[in-house]
Every structure is written in structure tokens, then in C-alpha cells.
Amino acid sequence: MAAKGATSSGGAKDGTSDSSSSSKKNSKKPKYSRFTQQELPACKPILTPGWVITTFIVVGIIFIPIGFASLFASEWVVEIVDRYDEDCVPHNYTYNKLAYIQNSETNKTCMKRLIVPKQMKSPVYIYYQLDNFYQNHRRYVKSRSDKQLRSRASERDTSSCKPEAVRGNNYPIVPCGLIAWSLFNDTYGFSVKNKALEVSKKNIAWKSDREHKFGSDVYPKNFQSGGLIGGAKLNASIPLSEQEDLIVWMRTAALPTFRKLYGKIETDLEANDEITVVIQNNYNIYSFGGKKSLVLSTTSWIGGKNDFLGVAYLTVGGLCLFLAISFIFLYVIMPRPLGDPSYLSWNRGQVNIWSKTVRHSFVLMKEIIFGKKAGNHMLAS
């Protein structure tokens, strides 16, 4: 378009093209096609009461069962949450938890007893839950080097890892960055009736992470050797792809309260069993007012224990049914004939459409009450 406009007054230019355009003169007429005339076959849906009410009923009918199913699934999940950060500090350190946790001399072992409320079918997942720990903090999230994790060749690719990038002058830390540095290092041992429960720590990380994201030839180097120890140390002889705790930890959590998979118990736990947990309380969350909890949970098709989806579905479904019923009611008392020209603004004159509709509905209600012609106004469409 613009090009045409620009050249058209260029005088002779048009003169040269004149001969060709005159021969095409008849073809200058735009060709008719349904596309160019904007007349492609089309479906023109209109929100009729019938459609709207049906939609709401259908949504309600779908949502309410889903809601119930989710609620039941969530109910079925057995979950034990035990916060231990307070309890695992000896009484004499209650007012100086930081000193306790930072002191390498103190005894960090702590015993807790948990009662299984209901039978827990295996596998029982063991999570640790941290509160008020911003794994999604911008400084934290960025402080990692995915290249370095993946291959040994990019070992020195630590520019994004500051301030936990290199040790000394030129020795790169593998894995570098704040995330790896702050690796969670509490450990749990479980026993029921003095019989130790085996905790499986295999396959707790994603398979894709183990196989592609963390290299099997990358070994920890210079890790946690600096002045400030952030958390767990890693066995330098095991490649990163097998350090599953690290892999789990490095999948940064979305929210400041999060759980991470610690391991799995492959045996069923019976109701009222008393589980003894031996906790090595090493991880310092006391410096910033975090919380630590141990979570044992079974799983269902909906995941862990969470009533939210069920409640949400029931609410939405219920609302839809309620709306459907109110619209039916509205329709019965105040129907409007579709496409009625007398409602057009220029036909309506100054009469307010509401007063018209209301008047109309009064007449209708009278008819309904007195039973005259009431049948005509049943829900149509």
C-alpha cells in the first residue's frame, strides 16, 4: 500500500507502467472470493439463556464430582508433620540457638517420637520442610552454574556463582554457587518398635536431572572448604549425578515454604505405631528465623494431602449450579424475546428498557399466578 502511494505520483513511472495497467484494466476489479468479501462460512454463537444455563449445569455436574473425588483422595492421604527445630535444641541453649547450632562441639542428635494416626501404605515419603527459607530469592536462584554441573569441561564456568565461586585464587568450587553451598544436612533415622526402618534414598531425584543435568563425570571439588560452611559436605568420590540429595536440593523450590524429598520407606506403617526418629540437627535455620519439619506422607492420585483443590472444585461447581438456577428463575420471571426489534434503542423511544422488562414481568407473574397461558413461558430453547 504505502509503496504504491509513494510511487503513484512519481510521474513517468506510472507512464511506463501505463500500458501494462491498461491491458489489465478489467482485472483491476477486486476478485470476488468469500475471503476477500469477509463472507467465510462462520458460526456465530449467541449467549441464549438456554446455552448459558446448560453450560453452567454441565460445569456444575463435572466439577462437583471432581471436587468430591479430590477431597476423598486428600482425606485418604496420611500425613505426619513434626516440627523439630525448637524441640531439638537443648534447654540450656533455648535463648541462644545460634550458638548451639554453630558450635561444632555440641551434640546435634535429637530423638523424636511420632505416632502413626492411620495405616500408611508404602511407599511412605519422607520430606523435610523448611519455612521462611527463600529458595526463590533472586540472588540465590541465580547463584549456580548449570554448565559446570553438567560437564567436567566447564568446571571453570563459575562466573554466575559468586560469592561461592572459587576457593583461594583460582580453584573453582564444584558444585559452585549459593544453592549447592547451602545444601541441607540434617539426617533422619527411623525405627519402629526398636526395629530400624530402612530409608531408601535412591531415585528421589528426577531421572532427567540425574541423567542429563548432572554430569556423571563431575566430581565435587573444593566444596565447603571455605571459611563459612553453608551446609552438607559432599563425598568427592561420588559423581554429581549420583548425589541425589544435592540434585533434589538444587531444584529450587517455588515458595518460601517448601518440602524436599528425603527418602522413602518401603514398608507399611500400621496405625498407632510409634516411630522413633533420630535427627541429626545440623542445618542452621536459626540465624534467620526459619523452621524445620519432618514430614511423613503417603500419596494418592492427587499428590499429597491438600484439600484446596477439592474445596475449590466444590465451590466452583456449586456456584455454577447456583447461577444456573438463578438464571432459570430470572428467565422465568423476566424473559426477553431474542431479536425483538421493539427493544432497539430507536424503537424504544425514551422508555427505559428495565421498566419495560419489569412491567413485562409483572404481567407475566400475574399470568403465572392466575394460571393463564403460563405454559407458554416455560424455559424455551
Next chain:
Amino acid sequence: MASERPLLIPSPRIPNSRDIYTAPVLLDLAKPNSGRPGSFSEMESKNPFESSSNVEPNFNSSSQRSVFSIQSKSDGNSIREVSFGALGSKPVRYGSRGADSEPLSMSQKEISDEDARLIYINDPAKTNERYEFAGNSIRTAKYSIITFLPRNLFEQFHRVAYIYFLVIAVLNQLPQLAVFGRGVSILPLAFVLLVTAVKDAYEDYRRHRSDRIENNMLASVLVNDQFQPKKWKDLQVGEIIRIQANETLPCDMVLLSTSDPTGVAYVQTINLDGESNLKTRYAKQETLLKMPDEGKVSGLIKCEKPNRNIYGFHANMEIDGKKLSLGPSNIVLRGCQLKNTNWAIGVIVYAGRDTKAMLNNSGAPSKRSRLETHMNSEIIILSMFLVALCVVVSVCALIWLLNHREELDYLPYYRKQDFSKPGGKDYNYYGWGMETLFAFLMSVIVFQIMIPISLYISMELVRVGQAYFMIRDTQMYDEASHSRFQCRALNINEDLGQVKYVFSDKTGTLTENKMEFQCASIWGEDYSGGNSKLEQVGYSIQVEGKVLRPKMKVKTDPELLQISKCGNDTKEGKHVGDFFLALAACNTIVPLVVDTSDPTVKIIDYQGESPDEQALVYAAATYGFMLIERTSGHIVIDIQGEKQRFDVLGLHEFDSDRKRMSVILGCPDKTVRVFVKGADSTMFSVVDKSLNTSIIRATEAHLQTYSSLGLRTLVVGMRELCASEFEQWHSSFEDASTALIGRAALLRKVASSVENNLCILGASGIEDKLQQGVPEAIESLRTSGIKVWVLTGDKQETAISIGYSSKLLTSKMTQIIINSSSKESCRRSLEDAIVMSKKLVTIAGVAGDVGGSSEAGSTPVALIIDGTSLVYVLDSELEEQLFQLASRCSVVLCCRVAPFQKAGIVDLVKNRTSDMTLAIGDGANDVSMIQMADVGVGISGQEGRQAVMASDFAMGQFRFVVPLILVHGHWNYQRMGYMILYNFYRNAVMVLVLFWYVLFTSFTLTTAINEWSSMLYSIVYTSVPTIVVGILDKDLSRRTLLQYPQLYGAGHRQECYNAKLFWLTMLDTLWQSVAVFFIPLFAYWHSSIDISSLGDLWILGVVILVNVNLAMDVIRWTWITHAAIWGSIIATFICVVIIDALPSLIGYWAIFDVASSVTFWLCLLAIVIAGLIPRFVAKYLYQYYKPSDIQIAREAEKFGNLREFGVVQIEMNPILDPPRR
């Protein structure tokens, strides 16, 4: 006098024409001619104020252009040979009289040296010595390969939006602020720049190609006294070139000589101004003889600097020590074609980019659409909202920092202190003040799409799409002229949907501007053929064994035909003969004899610049007075089969002060006669009233009848000159036409000395037929609530009668007529009229708005005002009153308006209301109005392309304005309005989702959504459907819209885009963002979900929600819409999958992990349903219980109540359009 007249008259009032003549002189100037409208674009009275102020030649206003256009019509025939064969004198020529019809100030001004360019004829070297004039190579292309990148970028960054983009991208490059990766942050800007650059490059390539073709054409140039071929691009100013017949001019040249012995050259200017008729150009007598044989010619031309005015040229030439003046009739412009002339030789005065054709080669002025202006206020709201969000984030970040300032050193996820180096310096921490600032800037980067930059690009694309469909619309194609609809301005498509005032020209716009001779009054006898038995007669004569007949057939009156055949035998026959002789002779028509396929038949084609003159000459030919030859010195008229030669002794051009033209003929019987033809208003003042009073009175009566029939009238008079009178005239004429200073005024004086004491011959009535479909179109426009103003130069009676025939006026209307001759009476008339119109409105029982925005009432009012009154009204405090009055009227008819007044009227309305104005016209006199109005529409008609060049939209016929406005305008407006709101919503949802997440990241602007996804969001994930819907969606079918023009009111009421809708949309946005964000948040609360998985869920949720929302609002689902919407959702999934399949990103494999759980899908479903419920409910309730007209019409369309619909509609008063409450 006006105040004493009754104001309200039920029928058209015919004023006493005498009243008008007694008006003061000043008025007379401003009063347009009525009688001889054709020769100029219908009215062109020169504004006294204008000509006095018009000193600056480059005063580049539209009013100036209109003045120039006046001359355009006259310069073509500005020179006439005065050859009095009987005297045996050698031919004398007077050139370039056309130049003198320019404003006095122009012609009197000597060109000073510094303002002039000096051209030494045939000496290009010397010419270009001092100043290097532009060569003839032209470049319409903007860029070269080297300059493309910088220039294109420079031009693109003229847009504020891009600067915003750029600033954001640059901010993001700072390491402290790097929210996104470097590559990612440039992506949107790069994308937009690339798309535009590719488009520009393609357009430029096409221009390069055509430039190259043009530059390499060959012209024949005088080099060393021989004509040699030379490429166009090598031509230089000062060179002499020779053009052959049918060749195109390579540059602007002053004619030196032509193949015609008298130095005439005919040119066709179709490429320049679109006028297809031949124009005559003249070589100067002095140069004429020198050229053909001896190439040696030298001289100096002093001419004005290059300018855009294609109808003006002012120069003088010194040759052989003589100083000659050159005018527009001596120059031939680039792009013209030489016709009917074997060759022409000229000297190049302007070349290349200095040529008038190139200087005029600029696009239409860019306008900004109303919707976009409104949109900008909402954009400001959005930016304030953006700033507010950023402030919230930064303040929260500050509070968080201060709360944790003790812990920051050791906080595992902050670690302010750097232990890797001794000393433990702070790492990447600049104090809480800077950190807050960074937080603010980073949040601007993260929330950048709150300002929907992509909207600007989408809008451009959508407009291109809409223009495509408008151009391709078969219903706007004019079969007669083979012209398509043209979209010249690409940014005001949607304004077409809100037009409230239509200002229309009459001649050529409402009418065809194809004049047809209808009737004549000769010596007080009316020959109008009783209107019934008129038949078309193909008159023909035998010449040298060949049949010669006029190209056009004319309806004839048998009685008149009979009389004219009798010849001079009867007294009646003599009068009729004189009358037709006057018609055949007193004009500037050039007859062209054209061969036909039948060798014995030839056709005479009358070429002329005035359709009126053509009609008159064809009529004369049909009655046996066939003009068959015109040279510069004589004309040959075949009178009833007998060839007679008349010498043209002198010719006085039409000018708008005299409003008449005259020709002095030496007749075969050795008498000298002057024939005058002109507007009745000026003709009666020069008629000898002592003679034939009864004839004058009868003629006046006939004129009134004619004009009330809507005919254009001309009065013809004649006088014989005695020898002494002629001599006296001849010498003064010669003096005047050689005068260098004030030539025009002198000539005018000479003309008036001879144009007096005329004997009236009669009057003619010419019909200008209404264009096809005009009445229907006007009725549709009125019904749709648009106020139609017709601005015409015609007489009041003509205008009113055209008004009736075009259904502008109906018998139901009350007419208010204002003709005032003084400011006081004008004020009184206006005041009375306002009272009156108020009364009418109250009688109708409807309380009209004080602001006068509604004309609700059962009696529509029509205002008829004339140009004289407008002189007092415009630019005075009366404007306000006129506006008040006019806004109560559904129709306004302004007659006898001058071009500059047209623009003034448009301006009056535009300044006082926010309503959209549309001006439509076809001629140069409409240019000012077209440019003034919000939307300018040009009709590519008989009067050239000026109007089209100035317009935003151009089309072939007036009636296309109905589909243009009512159908396409409505669609475009609805689409664009929806698209803007949708884009606001779409981006705001995304921003809010990002914002909610920021609240959970200790205000550090981490984005859960992958940076690629958030950049692709507005480019790929959601852009295509909105563009497709913006181009293709239709709320109503064309048929419905045309059938019920009232539906157009939606645009007037701003139903598709207004502040209320904006705020409702924003509320909805808020809710939807809450649904998108919090459903997954709570569903995954206390779970082990990672940041990327949740981010994927959020982005998919947003994209699906936003697209389904669009789907819910789509009115018309075609396969394209389906493909776009569902395709976008699928494309989003694919993109997310691809992004998550890159192991280098932290979200590796997240989508596969999260999508394998049921919760993910349940969340998506819940987001869509919960997000859309409020909108759905509101939409249903609104549509069902408070339906808009459009909604009802849509239902009617679907459920087939249209017939019933129609019946009711007809019963109702179609003009009512009460404001909706």
C-alpha cells in the same frame, strides 16, 4: 433586510435576485459565482483577506492551494492569438496571461536575485557553475544498502514505544539489573524492529527498481548543436531537450518551440493531477522561430525556487536583450505526456527532485485516530499502575532489607558477605538505598509489558489487514472509472466508525460532474421541450465525403431544432443562431477529430477543462453549430452544414471577480462581435437594461425556474463592436497583456471596458446529474444519526432543489434559511433561529440537551445558510451561535461557499465538539476541507486527483461512503476497540501474575515463569489470535448494517471502547490474575514443587485463560479464527516443551514432570473456569437484560426475525436517535 424575512418557511424560498446585486462590494467578492460554475471547480471567489495576505509564495496552507487551483483551470487557455486577418498584420501573440490571474501580489512581485534560480539556456555548465542544481536522477527510495540500517533504525526509533523498549532493554544489560538474560531481553525489540525493517526494505526495493527504470530512460538532448540520446539521470538544468509525441517529460522544462507553427503544445497531465483532458502550453513567440533549424540559442531564464505548486510558475526570460515574462502556460512538467504535437523543444529549468512532480510526491499527512488518542489516556493510567506496582515492590523490598539487615551477611539465600576473599567485603550490595532503586528498576523491567508495546504493532498489522479488505471490497469498486477504493492513510481506519458529521461537496461528489445541456431560454422564449418529448439526436454533418459527428449525444427540443434549422430566415431563427454561435464560440474548447473503425465516420471529441463548456458546445453542435477546428488564431464552426471561419481577436479569461468570460470574434461578414457568457449575478449588471426589458424579465423568470429545477445556469450576451471601439480595445488589450506589473488587473479593466451594454441572447440550463445511489446514501447517513452538511458554491435555489432530489431535505423538515448581508442582521437571524429550533424541539416533547447534541424531535430541522452570512459568522463570536443552531439541525446546507470557507466550517465544528468529522469532495477546492476534517475522503472524479492526493481514503463514487462508514467503519471500530481492551487485559493479567509471585520471593523479582516464555508471551503465545480477530471478526453482517443504519450509533456512543469498559476490564483482569496465580499456589502449597514447574503451570494457565477469554468474545468463528486461537494454545505448549527440553536451563524437564500429575490438569481446568465465570455472567446478564442495539440485531440476524424487524423499523421515524441512557 434578512431580519425582516420570515425565518421559517415550509418550502424552498426563492429570493429576489436583485437583492443580491445591491450587496456591498466586499460581499460581492466573497459571494461565489453561481451562473458559470463549471469552468472552475464550482466556486472560487477570491477571498479578499486572503489575497491581501498572500504575499509569501510558499505560504503552504491549504487555502493557498485552493487559490492556486483556481488558476489551474485558466492557464491552459491563457494565450490567444489576436490575428485580425482583415488588417493583414502579422500574428501577434500574448503569452502567459494565465500567470496573471494569480493574486496581484504574486504577479507584481519581481523575482529578486537571491530568490531566483538563473538558467542560461543551452549552457548547463554556466548554469550549474554557481549553484549546483539537482541533477535529473531521482530517488524515491529512502535507503541505500549502506544507509539502510542506521536510517531505518533512526526512523523506527521515532516512535516513543520503541524508545521505551530500548530503555528497558538497556536497563536490563546492567549487571545489577539483569532480570533476564541479555539475549532474551532484546528479543521483543529485535523482533519488532526486524519485522518493520523487512517491510521497509521490501518497499524500498520496489522503489529502487522503479527508480532505476526511470533514471535509465532516454531523452534527446541538444549537445553540440545536435540532438543526442542521453539517459534521464544525466540531464542537467539548462540543457535543451526535444520531446516527441506521446513521450513523457523527464523534467520540468520551459517550452521554446514546438512542431506547431504557433508554438502550441498539447499535454496530458494525467500522471500529475489525473486530469485526462488535453492542456495547451505555449512556446514564446521570440524563441519559436530560432529553434528548429539553428540550434544556437542563448538566453537567461530567471525563475522562482522549486516549489510544490504545480499550477504556478513565475519567471522571466531574457533573450536577445528582450525581457519576456513566463507563466504556468509556458512550462511543461515532469510526468506530463506530449500529445497531438509532433515534437516540442524546451529548456530544463527544474530537474530531478526539484521538479514539481517530485516535490508533490509526498504521502498523505499522517493523522492519529481518535481511538488511539483515547487509548493513550488509558495507557497513562496503565503506566501509573505500573509505577504503583513498582513502588509497592521496592518499598516492600526496602522494608524486608531493613528487617533483615542484621542477618544479610550470613543468610544462606542472600550471603551479602563474600568470604572467598580476605576481608569479607560485601558482595553485590550497594546499601539499602541503591538496592531499593534497583528493585524499582528491576520491577519496571519485569512488569514492562504492562505498557502493551506489542499493541502498537498489532494495531498496525490489523489496520493493514482491514485496509486489505476495504480495498478488496467489490461493493466499493467503481465500474465506470475502474477505480478501486484506496486506503491512503493507514492509521485512522477505526475513525470511520465514529463519524458524526459528514461535510460534502456537491458538484462532482453528489453529482456526476457530467454536464448535460437541458434547456435554453432564448430571447425570452423558454425551450425546455415540455420535459417529455426530449429525444437524443445524433447530429452529423458531411465534410469532404466523411461523416463527422459529435461524440456525445444531447437531448434536443424539437421546436428549437426546427427553428435553428431555418437559419437566419426568421427573426427567431436569427436569435437562436446568435445564441448557439455564442455557445460554440465563447469557450476554450479544443475539438479533436478522432477516427473510428468505420472509415467514413469521424467523431469530434471536445476537449476542455470545464464540463459546462463541453456540454454547451455539444449542445450547439447538435443544434447545427459544430465547432470543428480551433487554432490559436481562428475557429471554424460548421453552421448548418456550412463551414465558417471566425477570427478570434481576443479572449478574456474567466475570472472569479467578473464571473464571466468573453471572446471577440471577427465574423465572416466583417463585423466584430463580442460574446459574453457568465453567471447571472454578474451578467445582468452588464446587460443594457434599456433594451428589451421584457426579454430580460422573462429570462430572469426562466433562470429562476431552471435553478429551482436544480439546473446550473449561464447567461449569454452579445454586442457588436464598431471599428473605433475595437481599435481602442485592441491597443489597450495589447498594452495590458504585455505589461509586466499588474497584468491581471489591467486585463480585467480592459475586459470590463468591452463587456458592457450587452444585448442579452438568452440563458442555458445545464443539468448535473446526481450520482447513482446518492439519495439512498444520504438517507442512510441521516438515518444513522450522522449530520450531513452539504457545502456548495451553487445558488441557493439550485442547492435546495438538489437537496430535495438527493433526499437531503425532506418535506417533513422545517427549514431555517439565513441570508444576511450584515453582521447585525446575521446575529439576529441566528438568535431567532436558535429560539425557533429550541421551540421545535420542545414542541416535539423531548427535552433537548442544552449542548445541543441531540436533534431528538419529530420535526427535523434543516439549516440553509449562504456564503455571505458565513463571512460574518466565521472567525467571529457568531461561530458559537451558528454551532449551537447547527447542532440542532440534522441537515445543514451551505450555499455559495468559497473553498476557504469550507475549511472554516469544518474547523468550526471540529473545534466545538469532540465528534468525528468526515469531509468528502472531489476537487481542488475541497482540499482544504479534506485536510481539515478528521477523516478526509476524496472522490476520484472528473476534476483531477488533487482531492485524492490530500485525502485519507479515496473512492470512485459518493455512494461508497455508506459501505465505507456504516459497514467497514463500524467493523473497524468494533474490532479495534475490542482489540485495544483485550491487549490491555492480556498484558495486565500477565503482569499481575508476575506481581503476585514477587510477594512470595521476598520482593526480589524472581520470575517463576521462564524468561523465554515471558518474552514470547506477547509475541507468540497470544498475539496471533488478537490480530486475526482484529482483522476478521464481524459483529454484524453487511446486510444488517446497511439495512439499519441506526446501528452505526454504537460508534457515536463509543460503545466499544470507553473508560467504563476499561475499568471493568481491569477489574476482570484483577480477578483473573488472582485465579491464575492462587489456584496453583494453594494446590501446591506445602508440596515439593519446584519453581520451574509452577512457572510452567502459570504461563500455560495464563495463555489458555487469555485465549479462551478471547474465544468467548469472538462473534464469528471461521476456520481462521479456530486455527489462530487453538493453534496459539498448542503453539504455547510446544514452546514450553521445547524450552523445558533444553538441559542448560534450570527448568529442564519440568513440564514433563508436572504435567504427569493430575493436579496440574485440574489446576488448568479450574483456572479457566474460575477465571471466566465473572466475565461470562456479566456478559450474559448484560446481553440478555440490557441488550445493545447490536446485540438485538445479532439475535435477529441469527434467529431470522429480520422481516418483522424491518416492518417495525419503517413505521418508526428513521431520524430519531435519542441518546442512550
